Every structure is written in C-alpha cells, then in structure tokens.
Amino acid sequence: MRLRDDAAFFGPDLVGPLTGIAVDSRDVKPGFLFAALPGSKIHGAEFATYALRMGAVAVLTDAEGMRYLMDEGLDTAAPVIVAKDARLSLARAASVWYGAQPETIVAVTGTNGKTSVATFLRQIWQGLGRRAVNFGTTGVEGSITRPLSHTTPEPVTLHALLADLAGNGVTHAAMEASSHGLDQRRLDGVRLAAGGFTHLSRDHLDYHETMEAYAEAKLGLFSRVLPEDATAVVNIDDPIAAKAGVVAQDRGLGVISTGRNPAAMLALTGTEFHDKGQVIHFTYRGVTHSADLALIGGFQAENALLAAGLAIGAGEDAEEVFAQLEGLGGVRGRMELAATRQNGAPVYVDYSHTPDSVATALKALRPHVAGRLIVVVGAGGDRDPGKRPMMGKAAVEGADIAIITDDNPRTEDPALIRAAVMAGAPGATEVGDRAEAILRGVDMLGPEDALLIAGKGHETGQIVGSEILPFDDAEQARAAVTALDRGGL
Ligand SMILES: CC(=O)N[C@H]1[C@@H](OP(=O)(O)OP(=O)(O)OC[C@H]2O[C@@H](n3ccc(=O)[nH]c3=O)[C@H](O)[C@@H]2O)O[C@H](CO)[C@@H](O)[C@@H]1O[C@H](C)C(=O)N[C@@H](C)C(=O)N[C@H](CCC(=O)O)C(=O)O
Numbered sequence: 349m350r351l352r353d354d355a356a357f358f359g360p361d362l363v364g365p366l367t368g369i370a371v372d373s374r375d376v377k378p379g380f381l382f383a384a385l386p387g388s389k390i391h392g393a394e395f396a397t398y399a400l401r402m403g404a405v406a407v408l409t410d411a412e413g414m415r416y417l418m419d420e421g422l423d424t425a426a427p428v429i430v431a432k433d434a435r436l437s438l439a440r441a442a443s444v445w446y447g448a449q450p451e452t453i454v455a456v457t458g459t460n461g462k463t464s465v466a467t468f469l470r471q472i473w474q475g476l477g478r479r480a481v482n483f484g485t486t487g488v489e490g491s492i493t494r495p496l497s498h499t500t501p502e503p504v505t506l507h508a509l510l511a512d513l514a515g516n517g518v519t520h521a522a523m524e525a526s527s528h529g530l531d532q533r534r535l536d537g538v539r540l541a542a543g544g545f546t547h548l549s550r551d552h553l554d555y556h557e558t559m560e561a562y563a564e565a566k567l568g569l570f571s572r573v574l575p576e577d578a579t580a581v582v583n584i585d586d587p588i589a590a591k592a593g594v595v596a597q598d599r600g601l602g603v604i605s606t607g608r609n610p611a612a613m614l615a616l617t618g619t620e621f622h623d624k625g626q627v628i629h630f631t632y633r634g635v636t637h638s639a640d641l642a643l644i645g646g647f648q649a650e651n652a653l654l655a656a657g658l659a660i661g662a663g664e665d666a667e668e669v670f671a672q673l674e675g676l677g678g679v680r681g682r683m684e685l686a687a688t689r690q691n692g693a694p695v696y697v698d699y700s701h702t703p704d705s706v707a708t709a710l711k712a713l714r715p716h717v718a719g720r721l722i723v724v725v726g727a728g729g730d731r732d733p734g735k736r737p738m739m740g741k742a743a744v745e746g747a748d749i750a751i752i753t754d755d756n757p758r759t760e761d762p763a764l765i766r767a768a769v770m771a772g773a774p775g776a777t778e779v780g781d782r783a784e785a786i787l788r789g790v791d792m793l794g795p796e797d798a799l800l801i802a803g804k805g806h807e808t809g810q811i812v813g814s815e816i817l818p819f820d821d822a823e824q825a826r827a828a829v830t831a832l833d834r835g836g837l
C-alpha cells in the first residue's frame with residue numbers, strides 16, 4: 349500500500365504484508381499499521397512504542413507526532429509515515445485496505461435530522477426493492493442490523509463496515525455525517541453518490557468553539573468529500589445549507605434544492621395536519637404532487653422531502669420515489685407515540701437535545717394539542733454547556749408546563765447541569781430523577797393534554813459517571829401510564 353504524495357516516508361521500506369490498521373494502540377495486532385493521530389487530550393504518538401511492542405510494522409503520524417517520536421529517540425526498524433493531514437491519509441488508507449463499498453452511498457449532515465433523513469432514505473430504497481441500510485446514531489438498520497458506537501465511525505471501523513455490507517449484498521447505504529466525523533476526515537475515503545444538508549443550529553460548541561468553525565466542518569462535505577459526479581441535496585430554508593448548495597454548484601456538482609421556499613426545485617407548498625400525521629403538497633420541477641404522511645411534525649415532512657431528493661440525486665426515478673412517501677414509517681425515538689393514557693392523552697418521546705430541536709418538537713406538537721403541552725427535558729453532561737439555558741428557554745417558551753430533569757450526566761454533577769438549564773427556564777419545575785419526572789408529567793395529563801419527553805429518544809441507557817444504567821424513555825412512559833391508569837399507585 350502507498351499513501352499518496354502528501355506523505356513522507358522515514359526508515360526502511362515495509363517488509364512483509366500488512367495485516368490490518370488500528371487507531372488505538374490497544375487494538376494493534378502483529379503486522380498492523382498504527383495510525384498515531386493528534387487527539388483532543390493526548391497525541392497518539394505517545395502510544396507508538398507500545399503499538400510497536402504489540403507487533404505494529406508501520407506507524408502513520410503527522411509532523412507533531414514525528415517531533416515527539418524524535419524527541420523520545422524512538423529507535424525502530426519499522427517505517428514511519430509522516431502525513432500533512434494524518435487523519436485524511438488514514439481515511440484513504442482504510443478505504444484502500446478494505447476496498448469494497450456498497451455501489452450507492454449517500455451521506456447526510458446537519459445539526460438535526462440526520463438519523464431521520466437517513467432512515468427515510470433507506471425506507472424509500474427498500475420500497476424500490478433495493479438491499480439497503482442506514483447507519484449512524486441508531487446503529488446499522490435495514491437489510492442488515494449491527495450496533496455502532498459513533499454516529500460517524502472512525503475510518504477503520506467505517507471501512508470494515510462498508511466492506512462487510514458490500515460482502516452481504518447491500519447495494520445502497522445512507523450514512524450520517526456528524527460534524528466531528530467531517531472535521532476528523534472520518535468519511536473522506538467513502539465513495540459518495542450524493543450528500544444532503546438539513547439545517548444548522550447551535551450544538552457541539554464544546555468541540556468546534558464557534559458557530560463559524562461548526563458550519564465550516566459541515567460544509568466540508570460539499571467542498572471536499574463529495575466527488576465531482578455527486579449531487580448535493582440541500583434545504584434552502586436554512587442559510588448554511590443553502591450555502592452548501594452554492595459551494596457544490598461552484599465545484600460543478602449537481603444540486604437539488606428542497607424546502608418550503610417556493611424557489612426550491614423540490615418545494616413543500618402546503619400541509620394539512622390530521623390525527624395520524626399530515627397531507628403534504630409539493631412540486632418537483634414545477635409539477636404538483638401530494639402525499640399523506642403517517643408522520644407527526646412539519647419538520648418530518650421536510651426530512652422526508654430531503655430523503656426523496658437524495659434518492660433522486662443518487663439515481664432513482666422521481667415518480668417512483670414519490671410513490672414511496674406514504675409508506676414511510678416513523679423513526680424510533682423521533683416523535684414516537686410511546687403511550688396513551690386512558691383519557692386519550694398522548695405521550696411522545698423525541699430525541700430533541702439542542703435548543704432548536706426542543707423548540708421544533710414542541711412547535712410540531714402544538715397543532716395536535718387542544719389542552720396543555722407538557723415537556724420533560726434535561727441536558728447531557730460533558731457536552732456544550734452554553735446550550736443548557738437555551739434549552740430551558742425553548743422548553744418554557746414552547747410548552748405550558750416544563751419539568752427539568754437529568755439527561756446523561758456523564759462525568760458532571762447533575763445538579764449543576766440542571767441549574768444551568770433552570771437558569772433559562774423561569775417557572776419550570778426541577779425533578780432530578782428522570783423516572784420520577786416522567787411519572788409526574790404523565791400524572792398531570794388531562795384528556796386534552798400531551799406530554800413530550802425530550803432528549804434521549806431511542807437511547808436505552810443513562811450515562812452516569814462512566815456507568816451506563818438501563819433507562820428507556822418510552823418504557824418509562826408506558827410504565828407510568830400503566831401504574832397511574834390501572835390504579836397501581
Ligand atoms: C472528541 C472526539 O471526537 N474524539 C475522538 C478522537 O479522540 P481524542 O481526540 O479525544 O483522542 P485522545 O483520547 O486525545 O487520544 C489521541 C489518540 O490516541 C489514541 N490512543 C489513546 C489511548 C491509548 O491507550 N492508545 C491510543 O492509541 C486514540 O485512539 C486517539 O487516536 O479520536 C478518536 C479516534 O479517532 C475517537 O474515537 C474520539 O471519539 C470520541 C470517543 C467521541 O466521543 N467522539 C464523539 C464526541 C463524537 O465523535 N460524536 C459524533 C456525534 C456528534 C453528533 O451528535 O452529531 C459521532 O460521530 O459519533
């Protein structure tokens with residue numbers, strides 16, 4: 349294997365075949381290339397000696413890593429490859445190493461809506477008879493299922509997965525491109541047919557620091573990762589997504605614009621909400637269409653349309669794609685009707701964990717609620733602290749009653765996280781224990797009311813410290829309804 353000309357080689361040529369690639373020294377086996385990457389806490393080069401002891405036969409690193417190795421006086425017969433951008437070289441190396449990828453791969457980015465769009469796209473493909481998967485936050489779903497620990501896996505895991513999918517006959521894959529994944533070049537070795545952009549709002553500033561840097565990371569999908577024969581599908585209601593369309597157009601890529609803006613090529617022109625979802629009217633290249641979607645929330649219609657645009661952009665016939673829309677099923681933990689009280693009041697579980705998505709989810713429910721809208725919400729620990737009061741504000745502004753509780757505290761003090769959320773939520777009630785908060789919310793429900801449990805969606809555990817305790821919002825909602833309606837409490 350040769351990494352392209354943006355890398356320099358030090359030491360002797362590689363002797364013998366490589367047997368694998370690892371980014372973590374603890375995963376190295378004899379014959380491996382060890383990618384010693386710059387980290388947020390430590391440089392991977394600090395683990396090179398250990399990796400070599402475990403049998404690594406080559407090391408890939410950057411200039412900083414090389415300096416460290418020279419300062420340490422690393423004495424090895426193994427070649428050291430120094431790349432300008434070691435993460436990019438790793439992505440390309442992993443792509444070459446694993447080789448096979450499904451024929452048609454689409455990536456979707458944006459602060460919210462990635463999992464939803466990827467899932468809808470997979471459903472559209474499956475409806476058209478394709479062997480398809482979506483993968484990201486909820487693992488690999490569709491024709492094949494697998495667990496995943498990242499929304500966008502790092503390159504070695506990603507390319508091992510793509511080769512596995514291709515080997516199992518999967519021809520179509522819809523993947524999520526997280527901003528961390530784009531910034532760290534995790535998907536730069538993936539051969540993409542199309543890329544989508546939902547919208548950008550505040551999140552992950554603990555990592556990106558500024559909204560500009562966050563937007564720049566997302567735009568990388570369009571300025572760098574998509575090949576020139578790919579299509580960009582962007583929601584032009586959002587200014588940054590619209591900018592992605594311009595970036596793509598400037599590079600000569602095909603562009604399909606979507607959104608409520610009448611100028612969009614695939615434009616959402618009207619919505620009628622009903623009990624089970626919404627009838628949408630839309631135009632594509634000037635021709636009008638309608639579809640009855642079994643999905644709650646205007647934003648879900650926007651996601652469905654973006655998914656349709658991506659299917660078209662990746663080569664499907666538009667009319668056949670639109671015929672699939674009525675069959676779309678909801679996404680686990682996204683506006684999921686988890687339980688209904690005997691008096692008819694619904695309890696929804698939604699993965700809204702940013703200020704914008706809390707506001708969007710509450711706004712989406714409003715037309716369906718004649719009485720009071722109640723929300724149970726909290727913010728995760730070890731994540732952007734600046735979003736906490738903004739989430740509290742979105743909760744009290746969008747709901748009639750807000751209960752502030754714990755999400756995943758991780759290594760932080762949960763009381764301090766709640767205090768930060770409460771600072772933006774005057775009039776809200778604080779209930780630390782999430783199960784109790786859900787029970788209290790369910791207990792308040794009158795016949796015309798509705799409850800939204802926001803933040804954890806499909807998650808089945810609560811991360812407290814370094815432990816993951818079993819916890820499932822939908823299950824807790826059902827338990828609370830059963831206990832209250834059958835007189836169990
Ligand atoms: C903040 C972030 O993205 N971190 C990623 C980064 O790790 P890091 O910079 O913190 O690494 P570090 O601990 O400083 O270590 C530096 C290097 O030394 C290596 N190491 C470390 C210890 C050791 O014993 N041996 C060893 O070789 C590490 O593998 C790493 O390559 O590089 C690692 C290897 O590529 C990633 O696994 C790791 O993801 C961590 C686990 C993570 O939690 N990432 C999250 C925030 C993330 O990526 N989330 C997005 C979703 C976001 C969304 O909601 O949209 C995702 O795509 O999942």
Ligand SMILES: Nc1ncnc2c1ncn2[C@@H]1O[C@H](COP(=O)(O)OP(=O)(O)OP(=O)(O)O)[C@@H](O)[C@H]1O
Nearest residue numbers: 459460461462463464485647698699700705708709
């Ligand atoms: N198009 C959209 N516009 C605004 N909010 C949305 C949109 N789509 C989804 N949401 C909100 O964001 C939440 C998360 O949706 P989804 O899981 O599809 O996003 P995601 O981008 O994959 O999130 P993550 O970054 O955590 O993986 C939903 O539960 C909903 O509240």
Ligand SMILES: N[C@H](CCC[C@H](N)C(=O)O)C(=O)O
Nearest residue numbers: 701727728731755756803804
């Ligand atoms: N991918 C997001 C998920 C957040 C989910 C929420 N439940 C939390 O723990 O903050 C993140 O890692 O920031």
Ligand SMILES: [Mg+2]
Nearest residue numbers: 462463484485
């Ligand atoms: Mg996701």
